[in-house]
Amino acid sequence: MVAGCSSTGGRPQPNANGAAGPAVNTPRITIALVSHSGAGDTFWDIVRRGAEEAAAKDNVNLLYTADDDGPRQAQLIQQAIDQKVSGIAVTLAKPDALKSVLANAKAANIPVVVINSGESVAKSLGAQAYFGADDKVAGNAVGDKLLAEGYSHPICVIHEQGNVGLEDRCAGVKAKVPATEVLYVPGKDMTQVSSTITSKLQATPTADVVIGLGAPFTLTALKAVEATGSKAKVASFDLNSELAQQIKDGKIIFTVDQQPWLQGYMAVEYFWQQLRGGFSLGGGQPVLTGPAIVDKDNVDAVLKFAKDGIR
Amino acid sequence: MSVANPAIIDERMRSRSPLQRLLSRPEVGSLVGAVVVLVFFVIVAPVILQPASFATVLYGASTIGIMAVGVSLLMIGGEFDLSTGVAVISSALTASLFSWYFVLNVWVGVGLALLVSLGIGFLNGWILTKTKLPSFIVTLATFLMLTGLNLGLTRLVGGAVASPTISDMDGFSVAKAIFAATFKIGGVDIQITVLFWIVLVAVASWILLRTKIGNWIFAVGGDAEAARAVGVPVAKTKIGLFMGVGFCAWLLGMHNLFAFDAVQSGEGVGNEFLYIIAAVIGGCLLTGGYGSAIGGAIGAFIFGMANKGIVYAQWNPDWFKFFLGLMLLLATLVNLVVKRRAERK
Numbered sequence: 068m069v070a071g072c073s074s075t076g077g078r079p080q081p082n083a084n085g086a087a088g089p090a091v092n093t094p095r096i097t098i099a100l101v102s103h104s105g106a107g108d109t110f111w112d113i114v115r116r117g118a119e120e121a122a123a124k125d126n127v128n129l130l131y132t133a134d135d136d137g138p139r140q141a142q143l144i145q146q147a148i149d150q151k152v153s154g155i156a157v158t159l160a161k162p163d164a165l166k167s168v169l170a171n172a173k174a175a176n177i178p179v180v181v182i183n184s185g186e187s188v189a190k191s192l193g194a195q196a197y198f199g200a201d202d203k204v205a206g207n208a209v210g211d212k213l214l215a216e217g218y219s220h221p222i223c224v225i226h227e228q229g230n231v232g233l234e235d236r237c238a239g240v241k242a243k244v245p246a247t248e249v250l251y252v253p254g255k256d257m258t259q260v261s262s263t264i265t266s267k268l269q270a271t272p273t274a275d276v277v278i279g280l281g282a283p284f285t286l287t288a289l290k291a292v293e294a295t296g297s298k299a300k301v302a303s304f305d306l307n308s309e310l311a312q313q314i315k316d317g318k319i320i321f322t323v324d325q326q327p328w329l330q331g332y333m334a335v336e337y338f339w340q341q342l343r344g345g346f347s348l349g350g351g352q353p354v355l356t357g358p359a360i361v362d363k364d365n366v367d368a369v370l371k372f373a374k375d376g377i378r
Numbered sequence: 379m380s381v382a383n384p385a386i387i388d389e390r391m392r393s394r395s396p397l398q399r400l401l402s403r404p405e406v407g408s409l410v411g412a413v414v415v416l417v418f419f420v421i422v423a424p425v426i427l428q429p430a431s432f433a434t435v436l437y438g439a440s441t442i443g444i445m446a447v448g449v450s451l452l453m454i455g456g457e458f459d460l461s462t463g464v465a466v467i468s469s470a471l472t473a474s475l476f477s478w479y480f481v482l483n484v485w486v487g488v489g490l491a492l493l494v495s496l497g498i499g500f501l502n503g504w505i506l507t508k509t510k511l512p513s514f515i516v517t518l519a520t521f522l523m524l525t526g527l528n529l530g531l532t533r534l535v536g537g538a539v540a541s542p543t544i545s546d547m548d549g550f551s552v553a554k555a556i557f558a559a560t561f562k563i564g565g566v567d568i569q570i571t572v573l574f575w576i577v578l579v580a581v582a583s584w585i586l587l588r589t590k591i592g593n594w595i596f597a598v599g600g601d602a603e604a605a606r607a608v609g610v611p612v613a614k615t616k617i618g619l620f621m622g623v624g625f626c627a628w629l630l631g632m633h634n635l636f637a638f639d640a641v642q643s644g645e646g647v648g649n650e651f652l653y654i655i656a657a658v659i660g661g662c663l664l665t666g667g668y669g670s671a672i673g674g675a676i677g678a679f680i681f682g683m684a685n686k687g688i689v690y691a692q693w694n695p696d697w698f699k700f701f702l703g704l705m706l707l708l709a710t711l712v713n714l715v716v717k718r719r720a721e722r723k
Contacts, residue, residue, distance in 0.1 A: 076546035077481035107529050107539045107644020255645050257638050262438035266686040269431045283642055376538055
């Protein structure tokens with residue numbers, strides 16, 4: 068054995084898995100996907116993979132761009148319009164900032180679909196379809212499940228102050244479990260996330276469950292709960308392989324997955340279906356990709372895909 | 379032919395009372411500020427005085443404070459560094475991705491990360507002294523490049539925007555036991571970062587106050603040309619200070635990696651300001667030549683108290699940044715007043 072090598076873990080040995088070419092022979096089109104993702108966001112990484120896989124299969128040239136600043140996201144959409152793409156998929160986390168640029172898209176006869184956020188305004192801004200989860204509905208689902216399992220005092224941890232979707236999730240929980248408290252943590256610094264959750268647990272000994280709104284933050288919350296010796300349990304929104312493993316191991320009680328891979332996939336697939344047969348998915352109604360609850364009963368079916376970065 | 383008048387003694391030679399000497403210390407203003415903030419939170423949120431709560435405040439302060447040590451020294455040396463926030467993450471990612479990709483013992487990655495962190499500091503200092511560009515420009519460029527590299531390389535190597543888990547690899551458990559340890563003092567769990575922090579402050583204070591290098595640091599920060607004229611190696615001192623920041627970034631980066639196992643490549647942005655805020659609250663001047671390592675530590679402690687105190691007090695955190703800004707302003711004003719008074723006497 069070479070000195071300094073690790074006998075366990077690390078990069079899996081690469082295997083020849085033959086890159087898949089396009090599976091269809093429809094004309095090559097260019098589709099833009101413009102999200103409000105911040106840099107290095109694990110959730111959006113999965114969305115992008117879904118879109119890339121659909122693009123590879125459907126002979127689509129995918130242009131993925133993102134900016135978490137509303138006006139700059141609008142500029143990215145305008146750039147897509149300038150390039151005369153065949154379709155644009157956008158997220159409407161900041162709908163007011165995108166209103167006028169979406170009017171430009173309409174004027175240029177470029178079809179638009181909305182994914183992930185902005186369900187309530189998508190139609191009025193001229194979008195043909197919506198693929199995503201309703202954060203309030205997802206929050207309600209968590210609240211219901213917590214009530215059913217006998218929890219009464221959740222702490223809902225928001226890792227990005229002012230993000231409407233995250234606020235909706237906690238509001239959805241609170242609508243079902245009125246004693247829910249919201250805790251804001253600085254999501255750009257895990258040590259501060261950890262110590263802030265710890266201090267909240269120390270200040271609130273009656274809390275019986277901590278809810279993280281994104282997989283990496285939930286995993287940090289779990290460590291904080293274990294370190295303080297608090298009796299609180301941990302629940303989550305969204306998923307990654309580590310989180311799935313912790314559900315399997317019984318450390319986290321459940322998570323609500325909005326299946327982001329599907330959101331990216333559908334964004335591209337929609338335009339291809341339109342090209343293929345003039346189909347309209349959802350019949351003008353929102354197509355929900357969640358909430359899908361993952362707990363110990365069904366985690367085995369999910370874990371493998373989470374490891375592949377799909378769930 | 380003049381006779382010295384014994385009644386007029388050069389004011390620089392005059393002996394000063396211990397109180398005056400205390401008041402002229404750079405960290406005195408922040409010490410007053412820290413006491414005020416502590417008393418304030420003890421009144422509005424008594425739970426902060428519980429040993430376990432206090433340990434949490436210390437942990438929050440230490441993760442700022444470790445970096446504030448290096449940043450304070452750098453600021454005394456007349457420069458500052460905007461790349462520190464992402465440099466912490468760069469270090470953690472280097473250790474994680476390198477060990478993972480080549481399936482090596484994680485200690486190999488830890489060692490490489492140290493070299494990379496010191497290298498980033500060296501590069502910052504070297505470019506600065508070679509080009510005479512202001513540190514604002516040089517480290518802003520480093521900040522942007524590191525932010526991009528963190529993201530780009532993580533995806534290139536690991537295939538995702540967060541580093542893959544390395545908790546199952548050789549050497550991880552030992553490294554975790556060192557960089558992310560907790561130990562008990564009087565039944566309370568203390569994070570090892572608190573110990574790192576105290577040791578770093580002690581070493582930095584010793585360097586500043588008791589060694590030749592300390593004099594060099596004050597000299598290059600006060601007046602680089604005058605320092606050069608009396609034989610101080612200005613370039614080496616500045617490069618050394620940037621490498622000191624790099625060392626702190628490595629230490630905190632290793633804590634991040636082994637406490638949380640996986641690292642998100644987009645983290646760290648914005649933290650550089652917290653380190654600078656801590657140093658400034660602690661009495662380091664933005665213009666250089668004045669300040670102390672202890673001051674930076676007190677600044678970080680004030681930050682930790684405010685940050686956690688607002689949670690213990692169960693306040694609306696919407697206002698947190700406002701309080702932070704207000705504190706920064708007040709602390710610097712108190713510093714200014716205390717300093718002027720001390721100089722007048």
